Amino acid sequence: MSEHGPRTRVLLVDDDVRIGRALGLALGDEGFDVDAVHTGEEALARAGDPGVDLVLLDLMLPGVDGLTVCRRLREAGDLPIIMVTARSDSADVVAGLEAGADDYVTKPLVAAELAARIRALLRRRRPAPSARRTVLGDLELRPDEGLVLRDGAPIHLTRTEFRLLAELAAAGGRIVTRDELLSRVWGYEYHGDTRLLDVHVRRLRRKIELDPDRPVLVLTVRGAGYRTGAEPAPPPRPDPVPAPGRGG
Structure with a gap:
């Protein structure tokens, strides 16, 4: 030691x-x-x-x-x-x-x-970039726990797959380039070798997409990179306060 x-x-x-x-x-x-x-x-x-x-x-x-x-x-x-x-x-x-x-x-x-x-x-x-709970389509990400849930049931991802999904979710629908993802997820430069990233995206889609051939959560932006395709669910609205009734 x-x-x-x-x-x-x-x-x-x-x-x-x-x-x-x-x-x-x-x-x-x-x-x-x-x-x-x-x-x-x-x-x-x-x-x-x-x-x-x-x-x-x-x-x-x-x-x-x-x-x-x-x-x-x-x-x-x-x-x-x-x-x-x-x-x-x-x-x-x-x-x-x-x-x-x-x-x-x-x-x-x-x-x-x-x-x-x-x-x-x-x-x-270590925890993924955003420690906040994130909703992506019908998925819930809990970065501090390293969990992805669908309808309360966990989806098993490797640490690398989870980190990749968390980076994309944190971008909030903005395009994240391949080089940015390689740097943020793998931690060093790959000099244009995108096989590592693209294969991991395929593996990730097989686990989180209902139809991996028609992804709706992780989308490819040709010539640019990847982005999430589902907007986070809005926070629940508070119950309306009933208007005071008129006196009789």
């Missing part, structure tokens, strides 16, 4: 033992505790351990592959997941994000950049 409290614990899943050892040492120098496993089966067994804060997941694994591991971890909860892929232009990036990863990094990995990604992702545990 550091003088500032417990260190962030990262579960590193990579079948290359040498890479795992070197990356573990490098992330240790950045202030993280790293547990390394080398198969998908080990990853699924260890990810539920108390104290695991984030999973760094290579997609190329023997046995149970990384995409399957990612899907199962996401079905089990909202543990932050950063996937590792060999090529940034690979279809693996989109497949991994669709499987539920919050972010991705490409090989060769640079420890300082990876540490920045991990810290940015973990910051999403």
Whole structure:
């Protein structure tokens, strides 16, 4: 434990033992505790351990592959997941994000950049920008609790999906550009790579839209970005005060 409290614990899943050892040492120098496993089966067994804060997941694994591991971890909860892929232009990036990863990094990995990604992702545990209860169409957002409700029933979103929805809702129907969303939600520049954002919007729509193919809550503004499409419900009006009756 550091003088500032417990260190962030990262579960590193990579079948290359040498890479795992070197990356573990490098992330240790950045202030993280790293547990390394080398198969998908080990990853699924260890990810539920108390104290695991984030999973760094290579997609190329023997046995149970990384995409399957990612899907199962996401079905089990909202543990932050950063996937590792060999090529940034690979279809693996989109497949991994669709499987539920919050972010991705490409090989060769640079420890300082990876540490920045991990810290940015973990910051999403904090309350979303507006701590006020917000109504969006038939949804209720409670940022201080990290909850989205429809008719009183919670809709499960990952921390990243919730942060994305909260940023759009806070804009009150104004257009939020892709670059603004990448900066506000993911915390750093992506130099025009919008796959990360667009895949998360698709995932979000599948959870909150009654018909994801015809969204009414999160709308695309071509060439600009995204905005919310439903105005917040007005506050309830007070009951009218009856006028005093005339004397007889």
